[in-house]
Amino acid sequence: MITATDLEVRAGVRTLLSAPGPALRVQAGDRIGLVGRNGAGKTTTLRILAGEGEPYAGSVTRTGDIGYLPQDPKEGDLDLLAKDRVLSARGLDTLLHDMEKQQALMAEVADEDRLDKAVRRYGELEERFASLGGYVAESEAARICNSLGLPDRVLAQPLRTLSGGQRRRVELARILFAASDGSGGRSATTLLLDEPTNHLDADSITWLRGFLQSHEGGLIVISHDVELLNDVVNRVWFLDAVRGEPDVYNMNWKKYLDARSTDEQRRRRERANAEKKAGALRAQAAKMGAKATKAVAAQNMAKRADKLMANLDEERVSDRVAHIRFPEPAPCGKTPLMASNLTKMYGSLEIFAGVDLAIDRGSRVVVLGLNGAGKTTLLRILAGTEKSDSGQIEPGHGLRIGYFAQEHDTLDDMASVWENVRHAAPDTPEQELRSLLGAFMFTGPQLEQPAGTLSGGEKTRLALAGLVSSAANVLLLDEPTNNLDPISREQVLEALRSYKGAVVLVTHDPGAAEALSPERVILLPDGNEDHWSQDYLDLITLA
Structure with missing residues (x-):
């Protein structure tokens, strides 16, 4: 699983996240929704938890397998067939190709010694192939691909011929195929998925929700799909862009929404009360400061007011939004x-x-x-x-x-x-x-x-x-x-x-x-x- 200790995440000079102690921990059965406004640091944090980036401070320990789907998967060997990319999650692609080579060799060679060697080698490969699930696993990979909208005709194509959305679904299928291995070696896979529903149709999203609900390992998912969060997650990590801290909620999505609202109301009340007290202290200090005999007492009151405000979270204001307006078009002809x-x-x-x-x-x-x-x-x-x-x-x-x-x-x-x-x-x-x-x-x-x-x-x-x-x-x-x-x-x-x-x-x-x-x-x-x-x-x- 994954444990982050004293984690600090930065983007340039900006501190996105400061999580003292082992605040962020993923164990088997945890299905965590990682949420927060755009720019709060969700993607950067997930990348670091996956081992694809380094934290500014702190450490991350990982046990078991990690299946990481970034928003923009790295380009690999684009000449590879999509089917082989999925099967490579368990090493089946290489085994199948080697078995095919030995089969061709057995059909061609006439020398008994070479034929006997090829037969033995084929037997070794087939035994290894069977230990990894064999043809049942190959069928399982096809089922996952089909559920994600990747039919056989697409799987038979090189990756370079696929659209960006198709390549991303191939990567998702590869990760889920690895995590679904029934041999026992991968049941503890921790899935880290960044916007997994992008490029999926409605049927594929429904299937994915069911898959994630039954996943036995850990899961952290970033998603703007509220239905997926509602149906899947049993814990929530909220990255607060104002305070730069994570709020951990050990509850499902619906209860989280209620708890989050309650927390925000409490923080507003605490700040209002503190501002009222600090204002009274500063007003009194201003009156007393005019008299030399009470100057020290006035300074102490002012310090108390400052300390009172310093111990509060920053004032939460409505999250800023981008003011997007496409350009006033330049003049052009009737058919540009x-x-x-x-x-x-x-x-x-x-x-x-x-x-x-x-x-x-x-x-x-x-x-x-x-x-x-x-x-x-x-x-x-x-x-x-x-x-x-x-x-x-x-x-x-x-x-x-x-x-x-x-x-x-x-x-x-x-x-x-x-x-x-x-x-x-x-x-x-x-x-x-x-x-x-x-x-x-x-x-x-x-x-x-x-x-x-x-x-x-x-x-x-x-x-x-x-x-x-x-x-x-x-x-x-x-x-x-x-x-x-x-x-x-x-x-x-x-x-x-x-x-x-x-x-x-x-x-x-x-x-x-x-x-x-x-x-x-x-x-x-x-x-x-x-x-x-x-x-x-x-x-x-x-x-």
């Missing part, structure tokens, strides 16, 4: 963006073919298709970050594209928050950029924080800040509401409602499509175009 006969292949695999589109000034378009149909790829081609295999992009008069990538590809992880926005808007006055970043909740030391250390929600806000500074008249938005807390998500949706330029949107969020009020839909991989209707809303979560 056109494309004809776009085709994309990965090797012999055709992603889509013959896609034509015309994006008129101020038009609103949703791109729909099953996962892997090429939605993200199409937006990358329109944005100019990827080339099509045939067809062409035809920019119209005055075209200015603003591109939001779901994997935050437009951000430089090594550069600071300030450097990223300065690069996006090199001609904008410095004070104007600082005001813009302040509206997106980036101030003070955060401006010097490397973008790679930000949480998923913070990266989303930073990427959107770059868009706002661009005066784009065509926005290409790929999952712009991912990783956002409910308040920040509503800010993005409100920005979509009020934006006057053209939008091409890819989303699994029905609320985002409704906020856009689209006129048209483009269906991939065929590239067919249709008028938007409410019937398409039901397809959003499946796409």
